[in-house]
Amino acid sequence: MSARPLPPPDAHMDPDAAPDADTPTARDADRADLLAERTEELRELTARYLARRRALLLWLATGLVAAGWAAAWAGWRYVAAGDVVSVALGVFLLALAAGLAVPSTLAVASGARDDLEARERLRAWARSARDRDTLARWHSPGRALFWLLPSLVLCCFGSASAAMTAAGDGSALTLGLAVLLAGTGALGMAKAVGYYRLVSRELTPVPEVEEPPHELP
DSSP, X not given: OOOOOOOOTTTTTOGGGOTTOOSHHHHHHHHHHHHHHHHHHHHHHHHHHTOHHHHHHHHHHHHHHHHHHHHHHHHHHHHHXXXXXXXXXXXXXXXXXXXXXXXXXXXXXXXHHHHHHHHHHHHHHHHTOOOGGGHHHHOOHHHHHHHHHHHHHHHHHHHHHHHHXXXXXXXXXXXXXXXXXXXXXXXXXHHHHHHHHHHHHHHSOOOOOOOOOOOOO
16 A cells, blocks of 8 residues: 555645635645645545455465365265274365465455554545546446455355255355355445445535524624
8 A cells, every 4th residue: 555644634624724825826836746646545545445456365365275175074974874984085185275274264354454444544535625627537347346246246146045055954064155245246336335434425516504693792
């Protein structure tokens, strides 16, 4: 993530907060500098936050975790059989499951931490000002849809499968896979929805602050 410091809250947007901004020209220059820096930061953070490769890596990690879960389920069944050959095969499958699921789970957790950091920085820079004229420079509707639509499909399919499995006599394997798909879809949807909220806020006019009534002498 970018190492540039965030601006003080509303300091650049308040003419009285900057001691050297004593003229309208200086205040306009300060605002232009803030908007330029803000646009660049939002463009860079958005490109990283909604990168397509991050979605592909998330889905790949999810597939590996699913394969590990299936291998673990089969391994326990072989171990429960009791004979030497089945136990040996079961131990192998359990080791394979750990090799698939553990690194993939750690990778997903690391990506989630990076996403939280990027989201907080996006929110902080978005709160520093509003300027719909610069929205086109950092708005990425294609990337957002790339996250939203497949994640919506995964979440709906996983949730429906989990509900049907829980209501019927489905196996733990099916239930685990369904929950995994639903959780992965929910993560992707949260990213896309959070980004759309930032864009919606950018398009919302800044509320006018009502001046208090002047008291009569």
